Amino acid sequence: MKQVDNDDLRAVFRTFDLNGDGFISVMEFKEVMRKFGQDLGDEEIRHVIKTFDDDNNDLVCFDEFQNLMGGKNFCSEDMDLQLAFNTIDVDGSGSIAMSEIQSLLQKTNQHLSEKEIGELLYGIDANGDRELDFFEFKELMTFQI
Numbered sequence: 001m002k003q004v005d006n007d008d009l010r011a012v013f014r015t016f017d018l019n020g021d022g023f024i025s026v027m028e029f030k031e032v033m034r035k036f037g038q039d040l041g042d043e044e045i046r047h048v049i050k051t052f053d054d055d056n057n058d059l060v061c062f063d064e065f066q067n068l069m070g071g072k073n074f075c076s077e078d079m080d081l082q083l084a085f086n087t088i089d090v091d092g093s094g095s096i097a098m099s100e101i102q103s104l105l106q107k108t109n110q111h112l113s114e115k116e117i118g119e120l121l122y123g124i125d126a127n128g129d130r131e132l133d134f135f136e137f138k139e140l141m142t143f144q145i
Contacts, residue, residue, distance in 0.1 A: 006066070013065050023059040024049070044087050051086050085137050095131040 016024040016032050030045045040048075052060040054067065069079070088096050088104055098114045105112055112120070118130060124140045125132060132140065 009066055009069055010062070012069075013062050016060075023061055024052075024065070025059055029060075040087065043090070047090055047092060048083065048086050050092060081138050081141055082134065084141070085134050088137075095129075095133045096137060097131050101132075 013024070014020075016028055018028045018031060026042070026045050026049055029049060030040065030042070033040050033045070046058075049058065049060060050056075052064050054064050085096065088100055090100055090103070091097070098117050101117050102112065102114065105117075114130075118125075121132070121140070124136055126136055126139075127133075
């Protein structure tokens with residue numbers, strides 16, 4: 001995987017910093033995501049912002065953005081998966097619980113019990129804790145037959 005270049009990070013950051021003030025606000029993030037076809041609710045947006053926001057001011061400065069994204073070996077696919085993971089992990093625990101999966105499925109008008117979800121995730125939930133960490137989530141999302 002490719003190390004993320006600082007110039008690339010700045011370009012991505014500027015994409016989200018619509019007013020050029022050096023910060024990504026909740027509303028800016030929501031607007032950019034909407035342009036990319038993702039209509040996320042305010043709670044979901046705040047959760048994603050909280051992932052970046054080290055000083056809890058509801059704004060993401062470039063340093064916070066760089067701290068999370070810059071030091072990691074992410075390809076764009078991993079960045080997309082991390083964003084999806086953070087959106088589903090509503091409580092910010094670092095893992096996706098069965099209840100969070102159920103909530104997501106209900107939003108798409110699909111109703112599965114925890115038992116049915118557990119059966120679907122059998123073999124993906126490597127440590128058997130009935131939650132998905134990022135690496136298990138990535139395995140699920142990139143599974144090929």
